[in-house]
Amino acid sequence: xxxxxxxxxxxxxxxxxxxxxxxxxxxxNPTSAFGSSTxxxxxxxxxxxxxxxxxxxxxxxxxxxxxxxYQEFLEKTKTxxxxxxxxxxxxxxxxxxLKLPFGLAVASxxxxxxxxxxxxxxxxxxxxxxxxxxxxxxxxxxxxxxxxYLEGPPGFAHGGSLATMMDETFSKTxxxxxxxxxxxxxxxxxxxxxxxxSLAVLNVDVEKIEDQKLYISCITQSxxxxxxxxxxxxxxxxxxxxxxxxx
Amino acid sequence: xxxxxxxxxxxxxxxxxxxxxxxxxxxxNPTSAFGSSTxxxxxxxxxxxxxxxxxxxxxxxxxxxxxxxYQEFLEKTKTxxxxxxxxxxxxxxxxxxLKLPFGLAVASxxxxxxxxxxxxxxxxxxxxxxxxxxxxxxxxxxxxxxxxYLEGPPGFAHGGSLATMMDETFSKTxxxxxxxxxxxxxxxxxxxxxxxxSLAVLNVDVEKIEDQKLYISCITQSxxxxxxxxxxxxxxxxxxSPHSVLAT
Numbered sequence: 001x002x003x004x005x006x007x008x009x010x011x012x013x014x015x016x017x018x019x020x021x022x023x024x025x026x027x028x029n030p031t032s033a034f035g036s037s038t039x040x041x042x043x044x045x046x047x048x049x050x051x052x053x054x055x056x057x058x059x060x061x062x063x064x065x066x067x068x069x070y071q072e073f074l075e076k077t078k079t080x081x082x083x084x085x086x087x088x089x090x091x092x093x094x095x096x097x098l099k100l101p102f103g104l105a106v107a108s109x110x111x112x113x114x115x116x117x118x119x120x121x122x123x124x125x126x127x128x129x130x131x132x133x134x135x136x137x138x139x140x141x142x143x144x145x146x147x148x149y150l151e152g153p154p155g156f157a158h159g160g161s162l163a164t165m166m167d168e169t170f171s172k173t174x175x176x177x178x179x180x181x182x183x184x185x186x187x188x189x190x191x192x193x194x195x196x197x198s199l200a201v202l203n204v205d206v207e208k209i210e211d212q213k214l215y216i217s218c219i220t221q222s223x224x225x226x227x228x229x230x231x232x233x234x235x236x237x238x239x240x241x242x243x244x245x246x247x
Numbered sequence: 248x249x250x251x252x253x254x255x256x257x258x259x260x261x262x263x264x265x266x267x268x269x270x271x272x273x274x275x276n277p278t279s280a281f282g283s284s285t286x287x288x289x290x291x292x293x294x295x296x297x298x299x300x301x302x303x304x305x306x307x308x309x310x311x312x313x314x315x316x317y318q319e320f321l322e323k324t325k326t327x328x329x330x331x332x333x334x335x336x337x338x339x340x341x342x343x344x345l346k347l348p349f350g351l352a353v354a355s356x357x358x359x360x361x362x363x364x365x366x367x368x369x370x371x372x373x374x375x376x377x378x379x380x381x382x383x384x385x386x387x388x389x390x391x392x393x394x395x396y397l398e399g400p401p402g403f404a405h406g407g408s409l410a411t412m413m414d415e416t417f418s419k420t421x422x423x424x425x426x427x428x429x430x431x432x433x434x435x436x437x438x439x440x441x442x443x444x445s446l447a448v449l450n451v452d453v454e455k456i457e458d459q460k461l462y463i464s465c466i467t468q469s470x471x472x473x474x475x476x477x478x479x480x481x482x483x484x485x486x487x488s489p490h491s492v493l494a495t
Contacts, residue, residue: 006437006438006439006440090398090401091398091399091400091401092401095401099401100400100401104400104440105401105402106401106402106403106442107402108401108402108442108443112372112395113395113396113398113401113402113443114395114396114398115398115399115405116396116397116398116399116404116405116407116408117405117407119366119367119373119396119397120366120367125359126366148359148360148361149360149361149363149366150363150366151337151338151360151361151362151363152338152362152363152414152415152418153338153347153351153429154337154338154339154342154346154347154352154360155352155353155354155360156353157363158362158363158364158411158414158415159411159414159418159429159430159433160363160364160407160410160411160412160413160414160415161363161411163407163410163411163414163433164405164406164407164408164410164411165407166407167399167405167406167407167410168405168407171399171406181400182400182437182440183406183437184436184437185434185435185436185437186406186410186433186434186435186437187432187433187434187435188432188433188434189431189432190429190430190431190432190433193351193429195353196360
């Protein structure tokens with residue numbers, strides 16, 4: 001069985017992209033190059049009628065910094081246009097009825113899979129995080145508290161755990177901002193170690209959308225911005241999800 | 248409390264570096280720029296007298312490709328100079344009696360911490376991996392099988408799970424090859440998705456050591472090399488001391 005590669009998917013996808021000049025992201029245009037409005041993408045990802053548990057909610061393991069900043073952004077969801085994204089145990093729960101396009105999808109056992117950032121179920125031991133997204137500004141903020149199962153150097157988060165948090169935040173942001181679906185590249189510069197149990201704040205911005213690619217960047221800092229933990233830039237491939245064929 | 252930053256640690260360390268031209272890694276020189284021999288670094292990391300469990304051993308969840316390639320490299324540990332690295336539940340177990348230098352270390356609860364790549368204890372559900380290192384060639388190979396708790400796109404490994412596997416393999420390789428200690432940067436180009444439960448092979452090479460930095464690269468492929476999953480280049484900062492780390 002020949003599986004379709006990214007490259008094949010890209011060339012197939014090119015036939016479906018609207019012709020025209022490179023698409024520089026205007027702040028007030030809610031429609032992505034592919035025609036799906038931001039509203040409909042947000043609706044789809046947020047699954048408002050689902051009964052699935054939302055893990056992006058405060059619990060006893062959250063440090064004071066994280067609780068405070070969470071409350072601040074919760075206020076902003078009422079007054080300044082921010083949206084709190086839910087976070088389900090599996091990515092499948094975020095895209096019910098849809099699948100990867102162009103033959104990339106595989107039949108696989110759905111029963112016991114988890115999205116990597118929710119792989120550890122015990123409160124406070126692994127990833128504690130919540131993402132807020134701003135639809136018209138095309139930016140997001142992720143509050144991230146790494147637990148003791150995420151260690152690299154003793155007492156500090158593993159570099160890979162932050163790389164993963166960046167990739168996941170990019171992933172959700174790129175999808176909502178312009179149907180960015182698959183990570184093409186990540187370029188991470190680490191500046192400082194994040195102590196286990198402390199809050200790291202990821203500020204993410206979509207830079208531009210061009211040639212079926214979405215360019216995105218992130219700076220990760222302490223809450224007071226006095227310590228920069230890392231900077232990252234990423235590129236995502238724009239692809240539309242397909243409807244699953246009826247079972 | 249002012250915590251020391253990478254930058255502060257690097258400038259402190261600069262005073263201790265042996266003067267001389269940039270250090271290009273010779274294949275047959277087993278001594279790192281700082282005087283610790285590869286043998287002693289390998290001994291330290293491998294903790295041969297420990298009673299800690301080694302997780303880098305076959306179990307029922309390993310796919311046939313992984314088992315076969317593992318056996319191939321096990322043979323090479325007898326005949327071609329490769330070393331199989333043990334993998335403990337916590338990085339603290341790898342460096343017993345030692346700590347991070349230059350005030351970077353923090354007092355922290357040791358009782359319930361895990362190295363990220365061993366965070367999931369159930370066989371086959373998270374990371375299954377083993378790293379083989381070649382001391383004189385300064386290269387390593389990591390056999391990596393992502394389980395269903397590492398998902399991103401349904402049925403495939405999360406990009407971050409591969410980034411983590413690269414960072415961890417770089418980390419151990421850089422340490423053994425030249426006392427590389429902390430990751431400064433990672434530049435990853437993803438080419439294809441890795442199906443959950445299949446084998447991905449990471450081939451890692453140390454490119455050079457220069458200005459207290461170790462340059463390292465990796466290509467991740469299917470076993471038959473027909474599918475390239477990703478390429479990555481990284482930089483590690485060296486531990487910055489002739490006597491590497493301070494004893495507690």
